[in-house]
């Protein structure tokens with residue numbers, strides 16, 4: 001009989017009767033000063049944890065390293081929950097009908113016309129509609145109420161005449177804005193007072209913690225550091241946040257001495273400077289993803305930053321200590337991004353990597369470029385992908401091919417494009433199907449459950465001594481539950497730095 005182990009000094013919290021996925025026997029997990037200080041077989045540790053200030057019996061539940069969502073637009077996500085959902089509209093006509101009946105329901109608010117808030121809708125997918133949006137169609141159902149509808153991938157905004165006038169933007173008969181003009185109006189729509197938005201962000205953070213999330217990389221298109229410091233000083237403690245920086249703010253970031261990975265003072269350890277986000281192409285849904293072969297209706301999409309411009313930016317990032325995160329969706333954009341990483345002699349991340357030439361798969365691992373992927377998009381976009389890249393979708397959302405070629409994956413949602421729920425992302429990555437009976441899409445590109453968990457936890461496949469005490473407690477074994485349970489995994493508790501952010 002071995003001596004009881006005595007992990008000194010005394011832990012702050014002991015989680016007893018915990019199991020790691022795949023383990024038959026239970027362990028007791030000792031947490032101290034925000035880290036995992038010991039993992040001891042349960043039958044050996046009865047004496048040692050008496051000094052703990054808190055003991056929680058997990059009753060055989062499963063413990064995994066806490067989950068990260070590597071690509072979030074947090075303010076957009078928080079606001080989405082307050083916007084009219086158009087994701088179910090199968091046509092422009094249906095979307096207009098949803099807007100019309102919503103306005104009929106809320107009619108009776110009578111304030112002065114200039115004080116009426118813009119009605120904001122989100123989530124429409126015009127790429128798969130048989131009809132086309134138009135100004136007249138939206139004007140016909142909105143009766144002068146300013147209305148702005150944002151596409152599910154955020155690259156397109158459909159306005160009515162009143163909204164076009166309110167925001168001072170010229171729109172054609174289609175009422176549509178794409179790319180930068182669409183982003184500009186979206187930013188305008190997001191200009192709500194902090195006192196309105198911060199509680200929404202707080203609630204969204206809490207909801208994420210309830211899904212086992214311990215951290216996010218926030219790519220909101222703004223100067224994120226100060227917004228997060230304000231929220232944290234106002235009590236936000238649900239998640240760790242890495243705050244992304246955009247090129248327009250790089251001078252300021254450098255002048256203030258920021259670099260990727262640096263903890264931000266006065267954030268209680270929750271806030272870190274994130275990557276430098278650079279967008280170089282558009283999206284699949286709007287056919288602006290930059291592709292080698294032309295789209296069926298012509299054009300190769302948009303390259304919004306040239307190869308030489310990107311190289312100059314990556315060299316600058318390297319010198320300033322920033323990890324570049326390059327948004328590249330089309331295969332030509334991915335090639336441009338990888339070429340720039342190679343020439344700059346710096347690793348980093350490609351955000352999305354949705355469509356990749358097979359000869360580029362192995363370059364990710366070789367160049368130290370993480371593929372930051374959003375598996376739920378594969379299922380959202382399967383029809384658009386088949387339409388735009390016919391006969392080539394075997395290398396669309398090529399998760400298995402990337403892993404097989406040595407790439408490191410980091411999973412995320414791109415919320416609000418997909419919900420901020422890593423189980424939705426991991427389910428899409430592992431099953432390549434929804435629970436809708438439609439069957440898998442390119443099942444050969446699926447990840448294993450363990451690979452998906454590891455890619456959602458910054459490379460941590462299991463909890464180990466010395467890790468940060470960021471963990472999630474699950475009601476089932478994520479390696480063996482059914483696909484349906486995995487997609488909606490019950491999360492009993494979540495801890496960040498050894499403190500419960502959910503359950504407990």
Ligand SMILES: [Zn+2]
Pocket residue numbers: 071072073219414
């Ligand atoms: Zn994004």
